Amino acid sequence: MPSIQSPCISVCDIDPATGLCVGCARSLAEIVxxxxxxxAERAAVMEQLPARFHRLDGLKPEPDHELGRERN
Structure with a gap:
């Protein structure tokens, strides 16, 4: 049995722009x-995850800094 565990954190949602899960940054094919x-295959995927998360983070909209401010 392989010793490298799944990076799944039970936040399973595929980002349509990248095809990656927003919770674990794997593709649907990799998850399946x-x-x-x-x-070795798991290690190769795990090595790519930090860059994938960076890619996913870059697609997030900037927070609306106007929220919470009083209107004039």
Whole structure:
């Protein structure tokens, strides 16, 4: 049994712009195949996750800094 565990955090939502899960940054194909991946395959995906999360974060809209301010 492979020793590298799934990066899933149970926030399963595929971003339509990237095709990546917003919770774990894996593609749907990787999620489906994860249980059959070898440790080497899992490690290769895990190595890519930080860059993928950075990509997902770059797509988030900027917060509305006007919220919470009093109107004149």
């Amino acid at each position: 195949a994860w249980s059959s991946y070898s440790d």
